[in-house]
Amino acid sequence: MKSKLNQLWNNREAIIEGIANTVFKSEHIEQIAAERMAICKACPHIGNNCIAPGTHPCCGKCGCSLAFKTRALSASCGDEENPRWDALLSQEEEDNLAV
Numbered sequence: 001m002k003s004k005l006n007q008l009w010n011n012r013e014a015i016i017e018g019i020a021n022t023v024f025k026s027e028h029i030e031q032i033a034a035e036r037m038a039i040c041k042a043c044p045h046i047g048n049n050c051i052a053p054g055t056h057p058c059c060g061k062c063g064c065s066l067a068f069k070t071r072a073l074s075a076s077c078g079d080e081e082n083p084r085w086d087a088l089l090s091q092e093e094e095d096n097l098a099v
Helices: 001-009 011-021 027-041 091-099
Strands: none
Touching: 011 091
């Protein structure tokens, strides 16, 4: 439980970004999310062992909800050894867009 809370805390900015981008949908973000989700659905690490229960499917490597993670432009694939997609913006760039 403690490790899941640490993961949530460490990923809080990307999680919040993904939630905001889910609520305030744009065609551009939805296109990126669809492309990323197609990659994730073919990934052997996709799963239901999510950090936040009930938010599946999620990344089996980091536990993040894919509905949010794929919409976070500053997020990258959770598989650090073999990333399947990269962040499009740094966290700082994303923060500046929100201002």
